[in-house]
Structures are given as C-alpha cells and as structure tokens.
Amino acid sequence: MFPLDFYSMKKLIYDSEFFDIKDTLECGQIFRFKPFKDGYLIFSLGNACYAYKSGDKTVVETDDEEYFYKFFDLGEDYSRIFGYAMQCDFDVVKKSASAGKGIRILRQDPEEMLYSFIISQNNNIPRIKGIIEKTCSALGDRKEFMGEEYYAFPSSEKLAEKDEKFYSELGYGYRAGYMTAVSKAMTEGFKIDDSLPTAMLKAKLLTLKGVGPKVADCISLFGYHRTDSFPVDTWIEKLYVEDFGGTEKDRKKITEYFQNLFGEYSGYVQQYVFFYKRGN
C-alpha cells in the first residue's frame, strides 16, 4: 500500500519568470532549506515542501498547498513589483532587479523570524544556518517529508525551557542571553498586534533584548510582510556609499533615506539589491 502522504501530496505550478526558487531561497531571507533531488527541501515552522524548476515552471510539492501558496506569496503579482524597480532612477536598482527578477518575498512565521534574525546579528549566513539547524534538532518536533527526517522550528515555550549555557553550547556566542530573555518574554505575554502600523510594530519589537533596528526591520519584512521596511546591514551600507553616493553614517538615517525613496516597495527593492550586492 502507498503511504497516506502519497494521496495528499499536491503540486503548485507557477511560471518561473517571477518565481525563481534558487534566487528566492538564496537571497538571504530564509535559512532553513537544503538541496534535494532537482531542487530544494524547504522548511517553515513544522511544514515542509519540495520545490524545483521544470522548464519554464517552478513546481512546489507539498501536502499543505494552502500554507505554501501563502508562504511563497503566490497571490501577489510580481511583474508589477519588477516593473516598479525597472522604472527607478538608479542604475543599480534596475541591474539588481534584472538579475533577481524571480525573487519573491516569503511570508514566514513571525516567531521563527524573530529568533532567526537575533541569531543573524554580526554573523555570517553559513553559521546562522548551522545554529538554527542545531536548535531545531535539539528542541523541535521530529517530522518526516518525502522520506527525509527534519525537525520543526521550536515554539517559544520549548525555547524558554533552556538556559543560557544550553545556547552557548549550541554555538550562540554572546547571543545566548538574548535567546533566554526573548523566549521568556514571549511566554510571559509579550504579544505583537499584527494590525499595528509598521513604525509601531517596529517600536514594539525594539523593546526585546537583542532586537535592534536592523533585526526589527527584517522581522517586519519577512515575518509580517511589511514591504515598507528597508533593513540596513553592512552590505546595504556599502551599496549606499558606492551606488547612491550617500554620506550619512547613521544607519537610522540611511534606512529613512531608502524608505523615502521606495515607500511601499522598500522591502522588494532591498532584496533585489542585497542579493545583487552580495554577488550571487
């Protein structure tokens, strides 16, 4: 007999022009994915899918197509977003958009983004991935998808059960204390009203230990789909000076500069240029 998931497996098929799975995964917004067969296995909270390119289509196989339809933002028209970028006055934006035409902004879980981007600070992407994976293996529910074992991203309750020493031993470095403080706050009633305007949402996030402006912007963009956010990190600083002739040194002012320029398209433009600037 076939296992039950054979019957429940569904396919989402989408034109790859505005949905390039490789670029969407590798542009730095998600840390939990790995190469598999002709594409990738992708994990979000306790969900998994297999995505790959086939001809001029991107195919997503999953047993929860509703979750991943939303996750990949498939209800949004990215030709409009791409079109906006191509009409910008800045050469680097047009070049970036052309190079990353198939990038989509994923709609990820807010809490997974919260912890993931706390880990990301002053850290490099391979190591961020490693720490997150170790955390899931240690504290997440064991799951299986297409014969592959994986672990869900742990709940705040699970994370709050561990002490600072535990996180240090997983390689968190000085971020270990942030994990205990934030998971504790989350289990003690810290709530984020997702109907708040972006500025207030960000202000609320900033009250958490280890969450500064950059991390708050990433959580807003990737966890709450606030596309008026423009996270400024070391790469964007470089871009600001080299490609926009910027002179401000204060990151807050750099963020405002870009937000004023790109408005509701800030997050999309940020991902195009971040991906391009990092040279993928």
Added chain:
DNA sequence: GACCAGGTGAATA
C-alpha cells in the same frame, strides 16, 4: 593573525 559576518547594548563624553 587580522579581519569580517544580514548588529546590539552599554559605557562614555
């Protein structure tokens, strides 16, 4: 062995 990585919090002036 210095320098960097999707920065932040705390101390200092």
Added chain:
DNA sequence: TATTCACATGGT
C-alpha cells in the same frame, strides 16, 4: 544626543 567598544564564534 552622538561615538565608541565589547561581545563569541567560525570562515577566509
């Protein structure tokens, strides 16, 4: 208010 520093760890 605006700069400056320490912070863990691993990769180059």
